[in-house]
Amino acid sequence: MDEPSLGLAPGMVKESFSLIKQLNQKYGLSILIVEQKVREALKIAHRAYVLRLGKIALEGNAKEMLKSETYKKIFLS
8 A cells, every 4th residue: 555644634544544454454464555654554564664765774573663762763853
């Protein structure tokens, strides 16, 4: 999915991510999401990759990445 939250109201973003999570859990679907709302995507992801200039800059378990200092430096500074 390419930017599934693009142009959506905040409530719809939350609902969209909830539906994506349900698709994964209920049907076992693997879903690739390209998203700028990184925090929201990491909350529902199992694994994450951060690309910078076309190369993998950061990869790992999504939940761990959300807590990581490296993640915070890249996205929250």
